[in-house]
Amino acid sequence: MQEPVRWGVLGAANFAREQMARAIHMAEGADLVALATSDPAKAEGFRAFQPRLRVHDSYEALLADPEVEAIYIPLPNHLHVEWTIRAAEAGKHVLCEKPIAMAEEEFDRLIAARDRAGVLVAEAYMIVHHPQWQRARELVQGGAIGALRHVDAAFSYHLTDMGNIRNRPETGGGSLPDIGVYTFGSTRFVTGEEPEAIEHAHVRRENGVDVFAHVVARFPSFTWSGFTAMRMAPRQEVVFHGERGVLRVAPAPFNAGVHDLAQLTIEIGHERRTERWPTANHYVLQVEAFGRSLREGVPYPCPLEWSRGTQRMIDMVLAAERGRA
Missing domain, CATH: 3.40.50.720 (NAD(P)-binding Rossmann-like Domain)
Incomplete structure (x- = not known):
């Protein structure tokens, strides 16, 4: 042993x-x-x-x-x-x-x-170890929903404690570094693609940190839209929309077992199938x-070379935000 x-x-x-x-x-x-x-x-x-x-x-x-x-x-x-x-x-x-x-x-x-x-x-980056995300990647890359055309991603929570490190610029706070890694990284993991361009970045800041970021991006074979927020009611969802069907990873794609049950639902026409993982602990x-x-x-x-790609997308969003200033 x-x-x-x-x-x-x-x-x-x-x-x-x-x-x-x-x-x-x-x-x-x-x-x-x-x-x-x-x-x-x-x-x-x-x-x-x-x-x-x-x-x-x-x-x-x-x-x-x-x-x-x-x-x-x-x-x-x-x-x-x-x-x-x-x-x-x-x-x-x-x-x-x-x-x-x-x-x-x-x-x-x-x-x-x-x-x-x-x-x-x-x-x-624990979610890549969770079977719900490994299954999502298998289904999308295996063609279960046909050619992928669009991805929607949402992650929000409500945090008003200004002493919390997420609300402080000097400790690297903000919704993009805290939870953008999930909305961006999960898409990269499932699809195996990297963003080509950020077409829209609307970022709202308080106390020097972003508390809301709505992003529209273009990947090689699909479009992407999503948001992160620290001043909204809790919500977690990622939707992969293909030519033949829709795959939803919800209601707990990112905090499985804490926010809610880990599950995904695949819809092909009028047929719907849900798979659940009630006991898996991604940590x-x-x-x-x-x-x-x-x-x-x-x-x-999840080596450093892979994680680097998610930070690259965050940097692209921040560059697009500066371009609008």
Whole structure:
């Protein structure tokens, strides 16, 4: 039996405590062994499900821990590149929360650091590990709805806490970096295509961050329209519209099991079929895929080169917004 990958968590973020640290603890082939936080009270929330957790009082101490092989980074967006590179330079494999970078050119540094250290570095883009998205890709690329002609995507939530990092420009806030990675990246994953042009970008900002972005884009074989919002009622949906049928990934394409049930529906004429995955946990599946890459050499499905394409589309939208100013 292979040794489990020994994980450390760099920072006691709420999301790490509630989702990813638990996923590491639950995943096959993974062992959550360490946490870095200067606040002992925050560590207790992690020790509630992993009592033997070692707690370091600094990020540097965690990176120096010889027992830790892989680092999960849930820090605010503006710190992702710095600490990903520092972890790689310390010889650690890295799974960093999305967006792993704030601009496409930052991927040059990330890829160079990964290659110098000979480690696996990836963005924690969990949805590609979920069977609902793997099935969506299989159906669309397999021609189940005929030639794809258009994609609609929506992701919104209502966040008015101005102290939240998503509402603060200095921490890399905004709807595009936070959830544009989903509306853009899911389309790229399912179709295998990259955007050719942004034809429309209407962005509304508050406090220096985008709180609404409506985008129209052109891909090689289909058109795309969608929005992200941080001041609207929660909604999640992606619709792939082909010549023969329609495929809907809803009501929880992005927060499956948290926002709602993971399912997709395919409509061909008057026939409708729904497939559901009530128990799949994409966070656990993500950790297990990372471990297989390390222990078995299985190619990781979401390498930095792929994640770079989503950031490129975000950058294209921001460039189009500036062109309208």
